[in-house]
Amino acid sequence: MNTNHPIAPQVVSKQAASRRIVEVAKEIHADITKKHKKPSMKFPIRSLANVKYDTKRGHFEILNKTATRTLSYNTVKTFAQSMRLLATTKNDLLDKDDIAGKRELYYNSKSWGECRFDEQPESDTLLDDIEAMLGINREQLGYIPEERGGDVAGPLTVLDIDPSNGKDIKIECAKLGSGAWSIPSRVEHLRFASKAKFILAVETASLFQRLVHHRYFEKANCILISMSGVPTRACRRFIRRLADDQKIPVLAFTDGDPYGYCNIYRTLKVGSGQAAHINRYFCVPQVHYLGVTPQDIIDYGLEDATHPLEEADIKRAKDALKNDPFIQHHKEWQQALEQMLKMGVRIEQQAFAKHGLNYVLEKYLPEKIKKGKFLP
Amino acid sequence: MAKRTSAVGETAESMARRQREISVSEFFLKNRHLLGFDSPRRALMTAVKEAVDNSLDACEEAGILPEIMVELEQTGDNRFRVTVTDNGPGIVKTQIPKIFAKLLYGSKFHRLRMSRGQQGIGISAAGMYGQLTTGSATVIRSRTKGSPAAHQISVQIDTRQNKPTILSDVSVAWTPTFPAGSGDGNEGDPVTYKHGTSVSIEMEAAYVRGKLSVDEFLKQCAIVNPHLSLHYAVTLKKPAKGDAEGEAPADSIRQSFLRAVKKLPPAAQEIMPHPHGVELGMLMQMLKDTESRTVRSALASDFSRISQQTALDICVAAKVDPKARPDKLGPGEIEAVYKTIQQTKLMRPPTDCLAPIGEEEILAGLKKEIDADFYTSVTRDPTVYRGNPFQIEVGMAYAKPQSDEDLNNENPVRLLRFANRVPLLYMGGACSITKAMTGVNWKAYGLAQPKGALPLGPVVVSVHMASVWVPFTSESKDAIANYPEIIQEITLALQECGRRLSINISKRKREAEAERKRGYIEKYIPHLATGLKDILSLPDKDKTKIEGDLKKMLEKTHLEV
Numbered sequence A: 001m002n003t004n005h006p007i008a009p010q011v012v013s014k015q016a017a018s019r020r021i022v023e024v025a026k027e028i029h030a031d032i033t034k035k036h037k038k039p040s041m042k043f044p045i046r047s048l049a050n051v052k053y054d055t056k057r058g059h060f061e062i063l064n065k066t067a068t069r070t071l072s073y074n075t076v077k078t079f080a081q082s083m084r085l086l087a088t089t090k091n092d093l094l095d096k097d098d099i100a101g102k103r104e105l106y107y108n109s110k111s112w113g114e115c116r117f118d119e120q121p122e123s124d125t126l127l128d129d130i131e132a133m134l135g136i137n138r139e140q141l142g143y144i145p146e147e148r149g150g151d152v153a154g155p156l157t158v159l160d161i162d163p164s165n166g167k168d169i170k171i172e173c174a175k176l177g178s179g180a181w182s183i184p185s186r187v188e189h190l191r192f193a194s195k196a197k198f199i200l201a202v203e204t205a206s207l208f209q210r211l212v213h214h215r216y217f218e219k220a221n222c223i224l225i226s227m228s229g230v231p232t233r234a235c236r237r238f239i240r241r242l243a244d245d246q247k248i249p250v251l252a253f254t255d256g257d258p259y260g261y262c263n264i265y266r267t268l269k270v271g272s273g274q275a276a277h278i279n280r281y282f283c284v285p286q287v288h289y290l291g292v293t294p295q296d297i298i299d300y301g302l303e304d305a306t307h308p309l310e311e312a313d314i315k316r317a318k319d320a321l322k323n324d325p326f327i328q329h330h331k332e333w334q335q336a337l338e339q340m341l342k343m344g345v346r347i348e349q350q351a352f353a354k355h356g357l358n359y360v361l362e363k364y365l366p367e368k369i370k371k372g373k374f375l376p
Numbered sequence B: 001m002a003k004r005t006s007a008v009g010e011t012a013e014s015m016a017r018r019q020r021e022i023s024v025s026e027f028f029l030k031n032r033h034l035l036g037f038d039s040p041r042r043a044l045m046t047a048v049k050e051a052v053d054n055s056l057d058a059c060e061e062a063g064i065l066p067e068i069m070v071e072l073e074q075t076g077d078n079r080f081r082v083t084v085t086d087n088g089p090g091i092v093k094t095q096i097p098k099i100f101a102k103l104l105y106g107s108k109f110h111r112l113r114m115s116r117g118q119q120g121i122g123i124s125a126a127g128m129y130g131q132l133t134t135g136s137a138t139v140i141r142s143r144t145k146g147s148p149a150a151h152q153i154s155v156q157i158d159t160r161q162n163k164p165t166i167l168s169d170v171s172v173a174w175t176p177t178f179p180a181g182s183g184d185g186n187e188g189d190p191v192t193y194k195h196g197t198s199v200s201i202e203m204e205a206a207y208v209r210g211k212l213s214v215d216e217f218l219k220q221c222a223i224v225n226p227h228l229s230l231h232y233a234v235t236l237k238k239p240a241k242g243d244a245e246g247e248a249p250a251d252s253i254r255q256s257f258l259r260a261v262k263k264l265p266p267a268a269q270e271i272m273p274h275p276h277g278v279e280l281g282m283l284m285q286m287l288k289d290t291e292s293r294t295v296r297s298a299l300a301s302d303f304s305r306i307s308q309q310t311a312l313d314i315c316v317a318a319k320v321d322p323k324a325r326p327d328k329l330g331p332g333e334i335e336a337v338y339k340t341i342q343q344t345k346l347m348r349p350p351t352d353c354l355a356p357i358g359e360e361e362i363l364a365g366l367k368k369e370i371d372a373d374f375y376t377s378v379t380r381d382p383t384v385y386r387g388n389p390f391q392i393e394v395g396m397a398y399a400k401p402q403s404d405e406d407l408n409n410e411n412p413v414r415l416l417r418f419a420n421r422v423p424l425l426y427m428g429g430a431c432s433i434t435k436a437m438t439g440v441n442w443k444a445y446g447l448a449q450p451k452g453a454l455p456l457g458p459v460v461v462s463v464h465m466a467s468v469w470v471p472f473t474s475e476s477k478d479a480i481a482n483y484p485e486i487i488q489e490i491t492l493a494l495q496e497c498g499r500r501l502s503i504n505i506s507k508r509k510r511e512a513e514a515e516r517k518r519g520y521i522e523k524y525i526p527h528l529a530t531g532l533k534d535i536l537s538l539p540d541k542d543k544t545k546i547e548g549d550l551k552k553m554l555e556k557t558h559l560e561v
């Protein structure tokens, strides 16, 4: 298993973030009142077309294509909203050491009159823009994600801090019975202790439940993490910090379909095209792909437990082959996708139940791990 | 068997006993829809229209600036007395009975001259309708210039014989009198004239408001006749006590449309018929009636555009003796003349006989109708259909927003139709004007248009046809018949106005767009400034400066990137 660990990214302090906002505002102010020219804001373009796969750092790195938002009729509203959002972020969050949810931010804007956001997606998008413009991820600006970070079970001790008294709280992730520990939205302050041999990140909650129920983590001496679809930023950051900190390898187990490969796994490993400006914090370059691969379908005689690829699957696979720098970098992944397209089928994690409910943990996982042949 | 009376047993003799002359009056009595008297509400409008048309015609012919008073007085649940008074030349006493109680009697049918009336039916038909529905008589008061008194004559029509029956005939001290004033009240003394006519008819009628009403007719009348002073009074019977749902509107009307132009339209010239517009039967009649003694001089003097030389050429080509007496020509000879005329190249009829409203006056009229920020009008050059000169005029106005609730982007444009300065309200669907309107591609001029229908938009369009003979589709004179030449002329005039309108519409759209953008930007600039102020902890005066600088900057660059 790969134990080649990437360098941990730098964390920006609140004071530094606050200064950065002031810099941006000063420039705009000077444009208007001194240079008498239309002010503009520069953003890195957030799309797959503006990322490269940085193999040394192991994630999607943003390229220098930028979009300039110059003040005009079309941009005046967003421009005004950006200024008010920056003001709120600096004065109410950073300078006061407070936090806010994305939804709270949306409601907070209701006091801005005509400038308010009509729907939350508007404020979410603008926050993404601001994040990209400042080059600082929103968690560090004080915004906490609303989505759950994922569930953890297995031989891991997490040390959290009690916010009321600053004392340590110790969480034993192997002693939660049939339950699991939820990754919090901010994970920078967590500390870890573990003797596990590897981390297994699973796509579906139901398979995670089966593994926990049969205490698979004991037999395999691994930390189980349920991602529930595309892993959240917190989930990715948590796995990254844990893997870096304890120097343990990571394996991913998803459905065998283009979404599982190109969205869930790819995002976990190298980050997303949309948020490439902050991928360095939210990627797990050391992860490897366990399955389900198209070859597994043949090797485990699961042909009759598959589903035909749908239009969207085919499109997604072809798109990835054509546009995704990560897939383009890895021959193995291209071969896997081609094979899948040729077979014309996809497979779910639960399909192993064909051979018996516990076949997946008794046969499939041990065999694959023993073989140690994973997709990059 | 011998006493069978069923149709099967008819003989030529028995049928002959029932065959007799049908008088025109009897015919129209049964076919009153042809004259515009098919419903009580339409009857009221038609009666007013016929009387007002006559008054205007008479005034203009006599060179008098017209002043007219229209009174509607409710005399029963569905009965009205219609009285129309004018300051025209008056009518000679002996003519009065025939004019008002004989159909097809008039001064305008036998000549080609632009006038509102043309058939000699109008006012007698109104009187006949009143007589039929209420049994009453038409009362005429008329005073000619210089006469010591007025005549007051009551007449009815003997429908069998189409002849007037005089019920009374007295001399009265009457002078036409009109309310003075500015429109809505009695300011100053009433105005009296030494000449004029008043016609009063009681009839079954219903008074309504809205599109097809007397109100609307008179309003439009004032629009196309800016030289007219028009007074209008409606007196409705109070609904009886306990009769809660009296249908009639409770209030009464006293209204005046004042003269906008103090000049009479130029007097229309009478012309001879153009040979290309004359049919064979008419040619026969004309040759029979002519006062000329030879065919050649009859052709030269009774028609326009035939010179003595051309008349001679026609006779020669038709192999007819030019010196023959016109009333002695045989049918074959007349037909030869007719055919030769059709093949002869002739100058178009003279068109100076038309008196169009004029572009200026059309604009003045439209300005009365609607508060618009764009007006335009086109008077086309005169042209000819079937030998009859005619001329098309179009006016167009783009209403100001909210100036009239019916004028908006969802409703069809308001189309006003006029023929020889008479508003046409009924039978729009059958009219050439409507046909031309719907045939134009208005989308090209910036108006939405459902397929084959009138365009939509806050637009008023007025179309006027002036002609020595307007080809109406029926005797009620509501719709212009579909002659291709007429539709073509209307279309060209509409397109010209449409082009001008489209320039205005796009200009207006651009301005509205710029205005909207300006407002939008000004809404957000203060927020932008607030944001900067909060981040940089600026004093209030800096915020004001940011706002000012931004506004200036965006104005200068026309609000674009």
Ligand SMILES: Nc1ncnc2c1ncn2[C@@H]1O[C@H](COP(=O)(O)OP(=O)(O)OP(=O)(O)O)[C@@H](O)[C@H]1O
Residues within 6 Å of the ligand: B050, B053, B054, B055, B058, B086, B088, B089, B090, B091, B099, B105, B106, B107, B108, B109, B116, B117, B118, B119, B120, B121, B122, B123, B124, B197
């Ligand atoms: N108010 C009036 N003053 C003077 N003359 C009038 C007046 N009303 C009618 N006349 C004369 O009476 C004639 C008959 O009028 P009438 O309305 O019956 O026919 P018309 O106007 O000639 O044609 P139409 O049937 O088309 O109206 C007119 O031609 C005109 O000479």
Ligand SMILES: [Mg+2]
Residues within 6 Å of the ligand: B050, B053, B054, B116, B117, B118, B120, B121, B122, B123
């Ligand atoms: Mg008449």
